[in-house]
Amino acid sequence: MEEQKFHYATVTEAITKLKEQGYTHEFSLEGDHLKAGAENFPVKEFEIVDLYRYEGPSDPADEAIVYALASAEGVKGTLVTGYGISTDEATIETLKNLHYKYQKGRQ
Numbered sequence: 001m002e003e004q005k006f007h008y009a010t011v012t013e014a015i016t017k018l019k020e021q022g023y024t025h026e027f028s029l030e031g032d033h034l035k036a037g038a039e040n041f042p043v044k045e046f047e048i049v050d051l052y053r054y055e056g057p058s059d060p061a062d063e064a065i066v067y068a069l070a071s072a073e074g075v076k077g078t079l080v081t082g083y084g085i086s087t088d089e090a091t092i093e094t095l096k097n098l099h100y101k102y103q104k105g106r107q
Contacts, residue, residue: 007052011080014052014066018078023068025077029091034069036077043094045071047101067098 008014015026025036034041050068067079081091 011054011064011066015078015080018066018068023076023078025075027069027077027079029079029081029094031090032094034077034079041071041075043098045073046098048098
């Protein structure tokens with residue numbers, strides 16, 4: 001049986017609910033590593049478990065994606081990124097690789 005997926009109304013609600021599901025690390029993307037406080041993790045060790053996309057009603061700056069990420073070692077957390085014009089090329093490339101792993105897993 002496939003796990004039921006939810007769409008949360010806001011970025012804050014998504015992060016809160018994901019924390020309740022064990023996604024406790026709050027990641028930032030730095031090069032090819034995810035950083036959570038003093039900890040660093042190679043991005044290649046993670047897969048996208050789920051993602052939620054939010055579009056601002058009138059301001060493109062309000063657009064964001066919330067990623068639920070997990071490693072084979074059981075490290076789970078969230079990564080929030082903007083998308084569109086404000087996203088740099090290195091970030092786009094890194095996230096494309098994660099998206100690819102996510103898509104392969106869905107087939």
